[in-house]
Ligand SMILES: Nc1ncnc2c1ncn2[C@@H]1O[C@H](COP(=O)(O)OP(=O)(O)OP(=O)(O)O)[C@@H](O)[C@H]1O
């Protein structure tokens with residue numbers, strides 16, 4: 001198998017010169033976020049690298065606690081990175097949002113998992129959606145504010161006259177998330193973190209919100225970092241996927257290749273537990289590896305390959321040596337000793 005020498009947008013080896021990765025709208029290089037707690041240091045994100053292209057949906061998948069949201073929050077500047085770099089449109093933004101220049105702050109947005117807690121319950125929809133416009137000085141008069149908020153509500157398929165003066169408690173879950181999306185696109189950003197944007201919603205509403213997000217992406221040429229633990233959803237929305245396990249990325253692939261030929265044992269384990277509709281799909285599912293074991297603590301992760309405590313293919317080397325990324329096919333990378341033996 002070809003040893004990777006040239007990783008590009010989508011995946012990068014540790015220590016590569018990120019400044020050469022100018023094809024990425026957003027480049028994350030060896031990003032680390034640790035939290036000091038009374039129980040010890042939580043290694044929430046522990047050296048991950050990837051790049052997102054303009055206009056694409058980049059999927060970040062992993063079990064609960066793998067570090068997906070922390071990755072999104074550090075990119076947004078909600079948390080300061082412990083180390084590593086975040087480059088957005090060629091500028092270094094590896095600092096807290098408070099220290100980032102305004103033109104880059106308004107060019108990025110986030111939609112949180114739970115619209116019930118991410119929207120201020122005391123404000124009206126007009127105030128919520130209008131706030132980023134005011135903060136970034138994008139409106140000059142009340143008339144302009146009204147017009148702009150109305151057009152943002154129309155963009156997420158909510159009739160403006162009906163919703164402008166309502167408050168979050170008067171809205172359904174899907175409507176609230178549509179408001180959160182309207183707020184996210186208010187400043188006309190080029191990049192949005194979508195942190196499990198539909199997992200708190202009823203199944204019947206999820207498809208509608210996804211459809212709105214995909215249409216807005218086409219119309220506004222948005223790039224998405226789409227965070228989810230739902231592989232079936234990922235299959236429908238993402239062009240490329242990264243799989244995260246215990247604060248590390250273990251596999252990257254174009255979505256189609258990923259579902260046809262998952263390589264990492266952890267990925268295979270995740271896929272083997274995805275419910276499918278047909279016998280044909282069932283036949284395609286990885287065999288011989290089923291979901292087992294608990295995810296170890298992020299305070300004291302296992303040495304070597306972090307998946308070794310749950311992996312049926314574990315050997316001695318896995319317990320001591322961290323596997324490096326190997327490119328198996330164009331754009332498909334895996335970090336597992338199985339592919340270097
Ligand atoms: N502010 C914090 N302080 C301390 N530990 C934290 C903090 N935020 C997250 N963590 C820990 O960091 C790890 C990664 O958490 P994170 O929320 O990023 O995971 P996740 O993949 O988004 O999980 P989920 O699917 O449940 O949302 C977990 O062990 C979590 O407990």
Ligand code: SF4
Pocket residue numbers: 264265266305306307308309311312313314315318323335336337338
């Ligand atoms: S490196 Fe070893 S333990 Fe880790 S996934 Fe590969 S075979 Fe399993």
Ligand SMILES: [Mg+2]
Pocket residue numbers: 068069070
């Ligand atoms: Mg999360």
